Amino acid sequence: MLAIYIVLMLMIIGAVIAIEIKSLLSSVIAVGAVGMGLSLIALILNAPDVAITQLVVEIISVIILIRATIKKDLPESTTEQRVMSGVAALVFLAALVLVGIAVFKEIPPFGQPIMRVAGEYLANGVQETGATNIVASILLDYRGYDTLGEATVLFTAVLGVLTVVRRQGKKSEKSGGGSDHE
C-alpha cells in the first residue's frame, strides 16, 4: 500500500506545480502528470476499466489543452489580486475542512467498503446478464439509464462546442458590434 501514498504525493506535487508555475504550457503538462497518477492509482487499486479510460481521456484532453495554449504563452496576470476572491477562497476552504471532518467520522475505513448493493450485483451478475465483466454489466444492464443520460450530456457538449466555434454568421455580428477595437 506504500505505492498508493507515493503516487498520491506525486499527484499533489504535480497539482501544486500546475497551479503555481508561470508558463501555461508547463502548467498543462503538469495536469497531464496528475491524470497519469490517477490512472496508476486505479490500476493499483484493481479498477482496470477506470485505468484504461482515464489514460486515453488524459491523452486527448492534454492534446486539446496544448492546442489552446500553444503560441499564446502569456505571462501571469499583473493586475492586483482582489480582496474578495481571497476571502471567498478562505471561506470555501474552511467549509471544505468542516465538511471533511464531519464526513471522516461517518465514512467506512479505507479498504472496507459497505457493498450492500454491489454484493448483489457480484453474486448474481453473471447469471442475470451473462457478462463476466461486472462493471460492464452494471454500466449497460443494471444501470442503463445512467449511460443514456451520459450519452445525452455528451451530445449536448459536442453540440455546444460546434456552435461556439462556428464561423458562419460571424461577419454580420462583427460589423454590428465592433467592440474589439476599443
Add this chain to the structure above:
Amino acid sequence: MSKEREQGMSLIVKTITRLTVGLILLYGIYIVTHGHVSPGGGFAGGVIIALAFVHLLLAFGKDTAFKVLSESMMSILESTGALLFLLIALIGFVGGHFFMNVLPKGHPFNLFSAGIILPCNIAICLKVGAGLFAIAVALVLLKLAVEKEEK
C-alpha cells in the same frame, strides 16, 4: 508528394504514423468488442478510436484526415450511435420494460454472449468516438483560423 509535405509534421512522424495508426484502430476495436469479458468497453474503445483519427489529423493535416473520415460521415456516425443505443433500449419493451436484456444470454466467457451488452458497447463506441473526434477537429481548426486573423 510536395503537396503532401506542405501540411502536417515531418517525414519521420508521417512514416511512424503510417505504421501505428492501423494498430491503434485495431486495438480500439478489440477493446470495444471484448468489453463484456475483459476490461474496457464502449467508452475506452471509442476514445482510442477517436485518438487514432486525431493522430492522423495531427501528423498529416486536415485534408488526409477528412479523406478518411469526412465531417458529414462523422455526424452520421454519431447520430447512428445515439439512435442505435435508444433503439436497443426500446427493444426491451418486447420483454417488459425499458433496457430489458431480451436477447439470448449465451454462454459466459464467449465473445457472443451477454445479450444487449455487446451491441450497446458498439453503439456507445460510435457515439463517443465520433463526438470526441468532432470536438478535436473543431478546436484544432479554430486555432488555425485565429492565427490567420492575427496575421
Add this chain to the structure above:
Amino acid sequence: MVAYVMCMALLGLGIYCVLMKRNLIKIIVGLVITEYAINLFFVLISYRKNGLAPIFAADAPVAPETMVDPLPQALVLTAIVIGLATTALIVALAMRLYEKYGTFDIAEIRELKG
C-alpha cells in the same frame, strides 16, 4: 484514512486555483484538478483490502466476496468521459474569448467589456 485526507487536499488545491487565479487557462486547470480529485475519491472508496478486480475468469475461479466494489467504478467511468466533454466546451469558450479580447486575463477582459 491518510489516502482520503490527501484526496481532500487535492480537492482543496483545485478549488483554491479556481477562486484565486486570474488566468482563464489556470481556471480550467483548477477545474480539471477538482474533477480528478472527485474521480480519485470514488476509486479510493471502492477499494477492498486484498481484493481482486471485478472480472470473472474462466480458468481461475474466484469468490465474489473477495472482489472490490464495482459500483463506484461504473459511476466514475461515465463521469470521466463527461468531464472531457465539458472541458472541451470550456476550452472552446476560452479560445473564443482570446480571439475577441487578445488576452486570457479575466480582470482585463472585464475592464475591456465595460
